[in-house]
Amino acid sequence: MRTRFLIVDDSELVRKSLRTVLQANPEWEICGEAPDGETGVRLFKELHPNIVILDFQMPGINGIETARRISEIAPAVPIVLFTQHASTDLEKHAKEAGVRSVVSKTNAFPMVGMIEALLGPTDSGPAAGDSGNSAKGQAE
């Protein structure tokens, strides 16, 4: 089973680029996209993704609040905050809310490696030569 991503970002362009980057790995699929936090939480409950990529500044609830709600539902599912405003303090708040990792949108390049590390060796796609393992951290 492939690793299923939920992308929550109010920019269609960012979602599209993320889709392109993530789908380059055949073991990864985008199971859902949401333009705001509330929709993100709803889709999370419906789709049970294995990993969530979250924007910080969005209409309605922000990425940190969205992360808090998602991690209350399924604390094992890794959440990545993908933001233009990465800073030490934001990272501290984000981690308290259940975010595993903060990635700067201004330098998105290390993101893929970071996601691979978050998912662990068994889910790291073709590079690890193991495509058969099912995703971990299913949403309850």
Next chain:
Amino acid sequence: MGEQEKVNILMVDDQPGKLVTYEAILSELEENLIKARSGKEALDHLLRTDIAVVLMDVSMLELDGFELADMIRQHPRFQKVAIIFISAVHLTDIDRLNAYQRGAVDYIAVPIVPELLRAKVRVFADLHRKTRQLEMLNRDLRSLSARLLAMQDEERRRIARDLHDGIGPLIAALSMNNGMLAQQTKKLGPEVAEVLQQNSQLVEQLSKETRTISHLLHPPLLDEIGLLPAIKMFAEGFAERSSVKVAVELSPDIGRLPPNVEISIFRIVQECLTNVYRHSGSKTAQIKISHTPDKLLSVQVCDEGKGMAGGNGASTHSGSSHGVGLSGMRERLRELGGTLEIKSGVNGTTVIAAVPVNKTMTKSI
């Protein structure tokens, strides 16, 4: 006298005949003339009406003019009412001095020369009218300046949002596309790979500069997670750009404050640090924010620079050499019911802003 707003002139005498005489003399001024036959009646009028001039007899049976003047002056609202005494007796210099010490603006001897009394009352009526106009203009100016500051904040917030929502995603997409291409460098050949690497660096630089502009316009963390993270982030960026070492000491129990308080405090800190960089020559700055025992939020920004021109406190009102910075800070604080204190000397400057904060209005994030 045209369209001028009339002012109130209070005439006080326990002899009705004299009141009629004053009225006849002053009616030509076309102001509102109010008669009081005792000190008590006069005080009643003063409490109910805005009085420009009090014209009163020194010798009254129940409460004499001097006693009445004392009572009027005791009330802070009436400190500036012009009191003119009229007297047929007590005409020595000592008597006159006594009257002026009680705050009289004039002392007229009987028999009254009508033209003279009229001219004197007119001067003080006009002065009162002008003072009132000035106070009104000042109030308008203050509210205009508060509105301007609020509009400036809103405009900055809007531009920052436009940068974030419009340019931010473009940069993020460029960065991700470059990242995708970078994974294929083997197929690209060394020259193309180098151009790609340069592009990636350019995108990163573009992103950094856009982010700095956006953050200076409006700190993104302020609305989302509050004042303290926003100040820390600003201080970090400021230190990096200016090479001024900034120490930040923020009391963690501050929590969230109303949005207008948070933005005002942020702007005050921002302005202070800008002044440190532009004017002080200091290589260090310190920001301290904490609650005081008297329920104020104290915001202090200190430097070790050369001090402000004019020294301690003297330049705190002008702000001319510091742009509109200081007056802007004052306006923001006035809106919040706060105060600004500046201590400046050869060893540096400390700006202390105190903002009344009701503990109940704070909430943790």
